[in-house]
Amino acid sequence: MAIKKLLFASLLICSMIQSSHGATKERLFTDLEKGALEITATPSRTGEGVVLAAGIDKLSITWKVSSTATKEPEFKTIKVKLCYAPISQVDRPWRKTENELFKDKSCPHKISSFSYDPTVKTAQSFDYTLERDIPTGTYYVRAYAVDAKDHEVAFGQSTNQDKTTNLFSVQAISGRHKSLDIASVCFSVFSVVALLVFFVNEKRKAKIEQSK
């Protein structure tokens, strides 16, 4: 009972701390500068109906700051993320796109994060191997430009406004393992056999008891 009170009190305190950051929570996606970063993501295998394999295939990501970017002096860090295309958000409210940045769940997978060097004006690129915990789905890439206060100020994405072009599909790993399968079968068989052994044994003992 005391533990529960403690838990409740600590959760209360945590939520109050959260709410004291209220000012930052109302930061909206629509406030960010659109198209400030130009970014393209090229999968290692392309073509009609190609599905990339998580853990194996790569993305080649090229980015640069657009000439029309106005908030460029504020950029401190660039965060590149893998985002769900609308088709992968259907009937999955945990991937919903929200305008409030802290609530938005459409870009949960971090690709890379690095500090912004204002002296380099040309396009830079790097390779990213799809992680093994990326779920099956259709994706695009988005880069956020973050200022010194760790607030997003601008972004750019590899697809268009409606998120219909330049999407790529990923197939997740199954997570299954042969050794796991074998162990599973062994223990299952043991369970059933042990039960039968007990049952038969006891029936036999009861019969012996009766014949006495």
Add this chain to the structure above:
Amino acid sequence: MAPNHSNENGSIGSSLHGVTAREQIFSFSVEDGPSSQAIRSDDPTAKFALPVDSEHRAKVFKPLSFAKPHMRAFHLGWISFFTCFISTFAAAPLVPVIRDNLDLTKTDIGNAGVASVSGAIFSRLAMGAVCDLLGARYGTAFSLMLSAPAVFSMSFVADAGSYLAVRFMIGFCLATFVSCQYWTSVMFTGKIIGLVNGCAGGWGDMGGGVTQLLMPMVFHVIKLTGATPFTAWRFAFFIPGFLQIIMGILVLTLGQDLPDGNLSTLQKSGQVSKDKFSKVFWFAVKNYRTWILFVLYGFSMGVELTINNVISGYFYDRFNLTLHTAGIVAASFGMANFFARPFGGYASDVAARLFGMRGRLWTLWILQTVGALFCIWLGRASSLPIAILAMMLFSVGTQAACGALFGVAPFVSRRSLGLISGLTGAGGNFGSGVTQLLFFSSSRFSTAEGLSLMGVMAVVCTIPVAFIHFPQWGSMFLRPSQHEERSKEEHYYGGEWTEEEKSLGLHEGSIKFAENSRSERGRKAVLADIPTPETGSPAHV
């Protein structure tokens, strides 16, 4: 029979004990002479560690003891049930990982949740019969050890369909609820059965809370050894699987079906008569009270099972908590069972002492309705502290109602006790399936709306408790029957046997039970300390 009250010091009428010389007349008795008195040295009941009644059921509940056979049965029963709850809801806190691995939609997850509780509807029914016919030990062991393979087979799951199938099969093990309650009902006497069943049920239900902490922790540890998340969650299911096998073996080696021995031995030696399944089934189904309890339990336990499946995801998604924190909050719901359900059983017992069965029925209605009202509040709470407060109050109310209901259930029938436990238990799962299907399986309602609507439905479906009427004890709004014959417990319990069966003496167990259940008259049982003899004139004057 002298009602047990008269043996306690200071209870009303004890100072006059023996004056009328009418005490302790048994209408029917297997043994010669009274045996519910204090233990005598040549009394066969002297071999028990706890004081027992005429059916050798314990009159005292000592939770810290492991004495054979009563307390041992209690502990084996509730721990088995606890293990099954862990297995059935093991997937719930891991859903955020599983849904990514298997590419599940909200509909898939909701349907799997429905499936996880639906299997038990049938297995709980079957378990009632199994307990009546084979005994509680085998009922429990079958449930544990035959569903362990389903738990292990999570390693094979590859898509929504197989996920649903496996959760469905794991859900069968919730039948241990019935075997656990049956086991305690044959081991403990009616006066304390509310508390005992409440503790066994409540501590078992805690498994639904513990799993919300255990599984994320196991998952985390396995990930630390280097496994990817999509493999780690599969391996995590091995832990509940192991627990089930271990408990199954313990139950078979350490447990005992009845106070006097194991069922098969007693049946073969003729001490316990074998009953016909068709009769047992008929008397359970024919009794309208069974069906009212079916609905009631559907909206106390049913609501609790649904919450076990949805609450972790609710806090994770709505309040943006981490998997770990959402698990802690969700666990608090299930852990409240530790004291909430026994409290309900205890409240039922106290109400029975004062007001008899009518008190039990009122207690049940109050607790369940209050719990449902807090559920409505939970759905409407938009800040985290309020949501947690509402959830805790809701959990106490609903879980206490579960305990109070099993203070009533053992009295509905003696002959079909197992099957009624089974049917009521099945009702719990049925209610959970219905609520999950209606409110949590589609995008029609948000989870918050679903919670409030479920609370409203629970309030409405608790009203039928007013219609449960016992001729010998009354109901919520009606007094007991004044009729000479129908106002006796023996008439109610004897009514489950035909004249032919009575002439063969098959109903003696029910008559003993009827005498022991006189305590359900409340204070009137103590004032009318002396039971009216069956024949017109007293044996001694």
